[in-house]
Amino acid sequence: MKLNKKIAYVGCLGMIGIITTEFGIIGILPQIAVYYGITIDKAAYLLSAFALVIALTGPFMTLLLSGFDRKKIMLVTIFIFFFSTIVSAFSPPFWLLMIVRMLPAFLQPVYIATAIAAAVASGKKSQENQLMGIVLGGIALAMVTTVPFATYLASIFSWQVSFYIQTIVSALALVAIFKTMPSGDIPEKKSYGSQIRILKDSPFLLSTAMNFFMIASWFSTYSYFADYLVKTRKLDMATISYMLLLFGVVGVFSNWLAGKMLTKSITKTVAFFLSGTIIIPVILVYSGDSIWTTVIVIIIWGFFYAPCFLNASAYMISAAPKSLEFANSLATSFGNLGVFLGTAAGGWIISHSAINNIPWAGMVFGILALLMVVWRSVLEKKNKKVILIDTIN
Template sequence: MKRIAYIGCLGMIGVITTEFGVIGILPQLAEHYHISIEKAGILLSAFAMVIALTGPFMTLLASEFDRKKVMMTAISIFLITGIVSAFAPPFWLLLLVRILPAFLQPVYIAVAIAAATSGVNDKIKNEMMGIVLGGIAITMVTTVPLATWLAGRLNWQASFLVQALVTMIALIAIWKGLPTMPVKEKKSYGSQLSILKNKTFIISTTMNFFMIAAWFSTYSYFADYISKTKNMTGDMASYMLLLFGITGVLSNWLAGKLLGRSIPITAALFLSGTVIIPFALYLSEGSTIATVAVIAIWGFFYAPCFLNASAYMISAAPNALEFANSLATSFGNLGVAVGTTVSGWFIFHSGVAIAPWVGAVFGVAAIAMVGLRYLLERKQRI
């Protein structure tokens, strides 16, 4: 099963490189297309919004098909996106080709996790899920900083070539490394949709939304934030993204272990970073060493957010794994879109320095949802 999980992880790297690879090059894209940084941010927020609106429905439709074929189809579309984007098409076309794979991103994630956790015992389910979702943290330490570095040294189109190369490798790995995986037990749409009546699941979904919105209020504008508030160059931005990712890989591994002990405590622990980091960034003003240390801690708290969100939601709906995962992805991406958009509005009116404080507000709301679920479950046990 670990082989399936690692191949799923490789595909995840391709998927996340496509979604978040633009974060480090938003300033270059804004300059090339003669648009504001907030408008360039649409490349991220529109991608996320499509996932949020269509993810659960696409996952339900794909739930009857062979998992290997579904994964290959999704990755193929991501590959096409990287290739077309590298040719620097008009902005409307760049936006369009970025939106297309968004329809299948939650499908890929849900199916990859389902394939990796199928047939394993409950004690290692979170560990297998952690391996697949670990692709997010690995992306932050490899392809995202590499794409940012190449954009600074060559041009922003090189960033999209990195995305295309990674997705091509992932496609070959899935094709050659996975067996056919027909769905043995087909669940009715009704049985999966029934989780939407579960109050605990609804609260968990809301927590997911607020948590991801909190992190992406600042992370979406990472390069712009550290250049304007911390006076770092484009090269330094790529190095900071690398550091961000290194600490994230470590925390993602740690979170996978901690989730096996207590999902609510693990979620709350990493959520606390949404409030801690804004204060730390503010206090690091004027000190490069302090800023670097804060970015390392920031990466540590941020990296497991998608893993924590999935585990937190699945724990409230264990009998609808794929659908719960797709909702985790969809509401997480709704958080990306809302966090990016709301923060962009505040940045437009007050400057990029306000972004972490916008995130802190969302973070407090997420922590409140964890508390609300705890009280609800405690009441149900009495």
């Protein structure tokens, strides 16, 4: 195994720890709501507040820490995740649970940007998307391993067990980073102005808007995955853990496939997987509620959903190749702003209507995301024509 892949796989393990902590809460939201005597949309604040902190602080934290040793940044970040999950496992008062859940969110985008940059920097230019895919593959792997496993154990014992699993994963990531990542890997610190300049670039802004709407689309329903399947498909928590496992297994394959497709065409790959934001709501609402129909729906859902974070990062970086870490932090921040919006929109629909209507919110956001892709493509073609004319003249 080459050094660059070792670094990418260590970054991937850290991603598994991060995603297990952020999204592992989804499978146990109904149990938390019952334990604390609150509604499901209020329990979802544990997810949306986490995402909102990332959205509001991510780019600033990444800029602030951009000149620090990458190994130290990754170790400190995972340690805070480790501490957060230990406290959460003791089922503190809901307000305290909210606070300790929000603490690691301040450094999450810094970790993702740093891990991706470390992996990409140690490889060839042609390997960028592949190495980035390995790191972000931790998202899909968490969905197929730790998230469903934690949900399954929580269905047998208690919701607190889910946090024990998160603690173990974070501990393993700490050891791997400490033993494998090279010390003294300090990137050349770029001026804030040179990085912020990309915010004036129209294609990058459209890419950011696409990321925001795409993630909002997926999470308007996915945030309530467990509760949605309980109330619309009449599944028990143990069965839901199997559905999460299936969701993740399919996601590992589609994440790998997306990594291959991105090397050929980033725009076409993004548009293809975005089509799922229109397809999934239709089949969720109009398919039957038999177990085999549900299995098919979960397979299709997991296939289209899984590469969303990889596609978002690749799409945004393609519009700002000289500001890799800052572009990645913005991808993470606006993606999590999308998580916040999607979760809030789904919660609003649940409190004012019925949970079976939340997929339609996903379709609306998905259409907006597709429009951003079309808009950027048209703009870039127009810019190429202008450059060609100027060259001829």
